[in-house]
Amino acid sequence: MTGRRVTTAAALIRASHPEPGIAVSLLAMILAVTWEASGGTTALIGVAAMTGQLTVGWSNDLIDRDRDQRSNRRDKPLATGVLQPALVRGATALSLAATVGASLSLGVRPGLLHLTLVATGWAYNLGFKRTVLSWLPYAVCFGGLPVVVSLAAREVAGPEWTIIAGALLGTGAHLVNAVPDLEDDRRTGVVGLPHRLGARRSINLATALMLTGTVVTVVVPVSSVDLFAVVVLAVSGALLVVGQLASGRGPFRAVLGIALVNVVALLLRS
Template identity: 70%
Template sequence: MGATAGALIRASHPGPTAAVTALAVLLASVWDAAPPTIVLIGVAALTGQLTVGWSNDLIDRDRDRRSARSDKPLATGALAAADVRAAIATAGVVTTATSLSLGARPGIAHLVLVAAGWAYNLGLKRTLLSWLPYAVCFGGLPAVVSLAAGRGWAPVWTVAAGALLGTGAHLVNAVPDLADDRRTGVRGLPHRLGARRSIDVATVLLLAGTVVTLVAPVGGIDTIAVIALAACAGLLVAGRVAPGRGPFRAAVGIALVDVVALLVRG
């Protein structure tokens, strides 16, 4: 049982899952959601992301075997497909229930974001529109949280900033796997751009998303914006020279810095 649980965690894409959950909870705190609502938002975000992560590895298990991905429990045989299907079904029930408990509008909106993640796994990742689910999910997350917190629709700048950050995160996340993906028939936007151009374009998008997040709320630059911009610039530089998933971790770090800056401003 312990081995299966550990394998399920590894197959869930734990880094992105934890990051999206943290972003949702932080945004809920920024917008003064009630504590029970924050808990529901966190559980809904976590379980929704779990279904997306697990389905990704389940759908790609044959491709991962051909690429000899030792970091994928389904590909190595350390995890049974039946266990993953059961976990997806359980998480799917929980994310549906908790999402709708937030209210019809935020609940349906969140389930649309989860569906976008599944659409990526089921085929959009192979097309020129591979960026779209990331833009929808990151851009839509503020809308879900704002609706759940009783504030109505989120400001347009939050949606724009989220879409920019999400698209940038997609580009850098795909870079380490470009060669394996091409051999197994995946030709998304990062594969057409190539590694260098993907990182360059992602850098511009991440910077743009950061500037929108830090400048739009106050209509200019303040001390918090300067500190956050410096931190994000440092993460961008570190991400460009880091191996493997370093650029993606930097992108996630930038998104977290941006939301923390909003939280500090109150």
């Protein structure tokens, strides 16, 4: 019985899309610490972000269950039958309740904004990903996250450049994230912006967006090009060159590298 529970718990974690959930939650908490939020506020931000991400991840796999079965996705516990839909629906409902509670505990303005971002993630799962506007929920969510954290930590919306940089990063992340599954998605009726562009053009556009985000992040806050900006732009430029010259998954990895540089630069400039 214990082994079955461990297997079920591990499958639930897999079905939640843990990597982006953990990454977003850590980014939100680090921003909170950077903006001198209290320990309690930082913890609440982490809980709200993580539970919100859980609802988006689990709802994604619930909605896509039939598609994943047709694509023979062995990495999807709902598609393989390791998890039953009723269990995941229950976990989603509990996480949603926790998201509402943690979000509103941050205050009315940051709480309602965060819940709006979570709803935007659900909107992507429910239909936006099938349209040319598939990028929009990512832009809204990544651009809005710094505002949520700043409102909770400092009761102000925060610098506008963080919204722009976040939106650029989110749109690029959507393009990159979709590339590995383009063919499976097309076969099962999902035709978002990356599917219309194709793999190579999606990577190229993601690279351009993230490099623009790099410039915004390192130049706009100080209104000049200092040594930090030069180093960050040089690293991003080198990754761009590597991505253009590489074959296979090289361009994909190069864009992920630029995304990581952007996140570090955002934290250091905030």
